[in-house]
Amino acid sequence: xxxxxxxxxxxxxxxxxxxxxxxxxxxxxxxxxxxxxxxxxxxxxxxxxxxxxxxxxxxxxxxxxxxxxxxxxxxxxxxxxxxxxxxxxxxxxxxxxxxxxxxxxxxxxxxxxxxxxxxxxxxxxxxxxxxxxxxxxxxxxxxxxxxxxxxxxxxxxxxxxxxxxxxxxxxxxxxxxxxxxxxxxxxxxxxxxxxxxxxxxxxxxxxxxxxxxxxxxxxxxxxxxxxxxxxxxxxxxxxxxxxxxxxxxxxxxxxxxxxxxxxxxxxxxxxxxxxxxxxxxxxxxxxxxxxxxxxxxxxxxxxxxxxxxxxxxxxxxxxxxxxxxx
Amino acid sequence: xxxxxxxxxxxxxxxxxxxxxxxxxxxxxxxxxxxxxxxxxxxxxxxxxxxxxxxxxxxxxxxxxxxxxxxxxxxxxxxxxxxxxxxxxxxxxxxxxxxxxxxxxxxxxxxxxxxxxxxxxxxxxxxxxxxxxxxxxxxxxxxxxxxxxxxxxxxxxxxxxxxxxxxxxxxxxxxxxxxxxxxxxxxxxxxxxxxxxxxxxxxxxxxxxxxxxxxxxxxxxxxxxxxxxxxxxxxxxxxxxxxxxxx
Ligand SMILES: Nc1ncnc2c1ncn2[C@@H]1O[C@H](COP(=O)(O)OP(=O)(O)OP(=O)(O)O)[C@@H](O)[C@H]1O
Ligand SMILES: [Mg+2]
Numbered sequence: 272x273x274x275x276x277x278x279x280x281x282x283x284x285x286x287x288x289x290x291x292x293x294x295x296x297x298x299x300x301x302x303x304x305x306x307x308x309x310x311x312x313x314x315x316x317x318x319x320x321x322x323x324x325x326x327x328x329x330x331x332x333x334x335x336x337x338x339x340x341x342x343x344x345x346x347x348x349x350x351x352x353x354x355x356x357x358x359x360x361x362x363x364x365x366x367x368x369x370x371x372x373x374x375x376x377x378x379x380x381x382x383x384x385x386x387x388x389x390x391x392x393x394x395x396x397x398x399x400x401x402x403x404x405x406x407x408x409x410x411x412x413x414x415x416x417x418x419x420x421x422x423x424x425x426x427x428x429x430x431x432x433x434x435x436x437x438x439x440x441x442x443x444x445x446x447x448x449x450x451x452x453x454x455x456x457x458x459x460x461x462x463x464x465x466x467x468x469x470x471x472x473x474x475x476x477x478x479x480x481x482x483x484x485x486x487x488x489x490x491x492x493x494x495x496x497x498x499x500x501x502x503x504x505x506x507x508x509x510x511x512x513x514x515x516x517x518x519x520x521x522x523x524x525x526x527x528x529x530x531x532x533x534x535x536x537x538x539x540x541x542x543x544x545x546x547x548x549x550x551x552x553x554x555x556x557x558x559x560x561x562x563x564x565x566x567x568x569x570x571x572x573x574x575x576x577x578x579x580x581x582x583x584x585x586x587x588x589x590x591x592x593x594x595x596x597x
Numbered sequence: 598x599x600x601x602x603x604x605x606x607x608x609x610x611x612x613x614x615x616x617x618x619x620x621x622x623x624x625x626x627x628x629x630x631x632x633x634x635x636x637x638x639x640x641x642x643x644x645x646x647x648x649x650x651x652x653x654x655x656x657x658x659x660x661x662x663x664x665x666x667x668x669x670x671x672x673x674x675x676x677x678x679x680x681x682x683x684x685x686x687x688x689x690x691x692x693x694x695x696x697x698x699x700x701x702x703x704x705x706x707x708x709x710x711x712x713x714x715x716x717x718x719x720x721x722x723x724x725x726x727x728x729x730x731x732x733x734x735x736x737x738x739x740x741x742x743x744x745x746x747x748x749x750x751x752x753x754x755x756x757x758x759x760x761x762x763x764x765x766x767x768x769x770x771x772x773x774x775x776x777x778x779x780x781x782x783x784x785x786x787x788x789x790x791x792x793x794x795x796x797x798x799x800x801x802x803x804x805x806x807x808x809x810x811x812x813x814x815x816x817x818x819x820x821x822x823x824x825x826x827x828x829x830x831x832x833x834x835x836x837x838x839x840x841x842x843x844x
Contacts, residue, residue, distance in 0.1 A: 473672040
């Protein structure tokens with residue numbers, strides 16, 4: 272079951288303090304990277320919620336992000352909605368879509384579940400790619416950032432925008448961790464461990480899976496809105512399954528099923544991408560090697576490794592704890 | 598409380614449930630005996646809805662539940678334990694019981710609070726832990742405790758839903774005689790209004806706890822009556838006692 276260990280809380284505090292101080296001192300390029308990390312972080316929180324805790328490995332999260340990004344752009348430009356309602360609308364759309372995908376895929380598990388989500392993702396991708404509404408290969412531009420100039424905040428400024436994305440990472444994390452500590456979250460973990468038994472205990476399993484997927488989809492949609500606002504341009508590539516695959520890599524790299532780990536994964540991934548691609552065009556190969564090392568080490572990613580080390584340092588008296596709980 | 602009428606099921610050419618008609622009154626404790634492969638587990642699978650019968654009907658508390666899904670029957674108060682442990686392995690014993698109680702209390706889809714912290718669930722976990730002797734192990738992970746403890750948890754999870762009818766599939770299979778005896782004691786301590794159907798190979802336990810006995814052979818009910826009558830039955834001796842003496 273998901274818990275906030277002291278190590279996790281410390282890591283979160285350090286991440287919050289670190290990212291906000293960096294936002295304060297960083298130059299333009301650093302702030303752009305910070306926003307990129309934050310957007311990826313929201314996507315991987317969404318993915319870890321269902322994949323790490325519910326065992327629902329999804330290859331449609333890129334598409335859910337893309338739907339959010341396109342819906343936001345269309346709502347805010349062509350429909351002329353202000354940014355905030357446009358965001359709410361697109362988050363809701365991603366969420367409803369995710370609920371439907373979750374409900375349909377709920378019957379399948381393992382590789383079949385992955386393939387079913389991939390199929391949904393590719394359907395969304397080709398729809399956006401081919402429909403004349405969405406600019407095809409050229410994509411759409413002009414997605415606005417929220418206008419808070421009335422209260423003296425200007426989101427066209429990279430620093431303000433970076434802080435705004437960091438705050439939304441915090442919000443997403445709170446939503447995901449609250450979900451995991453709710454009845455639904457407890458059931459989700461139970462489903463991962465033993466779906467058959469949970470059904471025999473009286474849980475309507477498909478509904479739990481679909482609801483969890485809907486919450487995850489809402490967060491992916493939020494990441495999509497931010498992606499659209501960040502570059503102020505959306506292209507079908509956002510919906511591609513490679514975005515989902517990359518998110519999965521980040522979750523595994525950081526620590527599948529730890530919720531905190533994927534945040535570290537997002538930082539590591541984006542920083543590595545920028546640092547290594549400055550030296551060699553083969554940066555994917557380097558990230559691949561690191562991923563292989565992480566998977567082979569059998570630790571739960573970078574954060575899982577840290578947690579294991581931490582626990583080894585302070586051995587737990589198992590029996591005593593068992594007694595104390597009684 | 599629980600009734601089947603002419604329940605029948607075949608796997609291909611093999612008929613594993615033949616016209617089984619059973620009737621359990623509220624609070625009745627019935628033991629099902631029968632040799633390996635007699636169709637005992639298959640009968641349970643049909644009772645809880647994990648397997649569809651070919652013919653016949655199942656009634657729970659007066660209502661026909663034959664068409665209901667597993668989760669719906671569970672919500673009407675039917676619970677089971679499995680012959681082969683079916684636990685939440687990565688979780689603690691307390692979490693296993695808590696999850697079962699939470700789902701049964703309808704908190705399995707809730708978004709606004711942690712059911713494991715709710716007074717109702719914690720109370721149920723405490724009570725069930727006492728019923729199946731798991732109180733000292735609540736904080737231990739399932740994969741860290743012995744097989745015997747896991748066996749007790751298997752039944753504990755089924756009890757944590759606070760069922761009206763509980764089906765136990767060989768609860769003491771694979772545990773030593775000492776633990777088996779302890780389990781008799783636990784069984785007898787369960788509330789008298791709980792309807793219990795147990796598959797059991799251990800004759801002593803069967804005669805010890807049973808109000809009534811059903812014997813299955815090749816999917817067919819060949820005996821249905823009081824334990825005293827079962828003891829004297831020549832038919833039972835012929836089909837079952839041989840196996841019993843071998844064991
Ligand atoms: N899903 C299935 N498909 C085909 N045959 C099955 C299936 N499940 C059970 N059987 C067969 O049905 C028969 C009855 O099996 P069942 O498990 O109900 O017996 P049992 O009385 O519980 O035996 P045991 O005492 O060994 O647990 C066996 O011959 C078994 O091989
Ligand atoms: Mg059996």
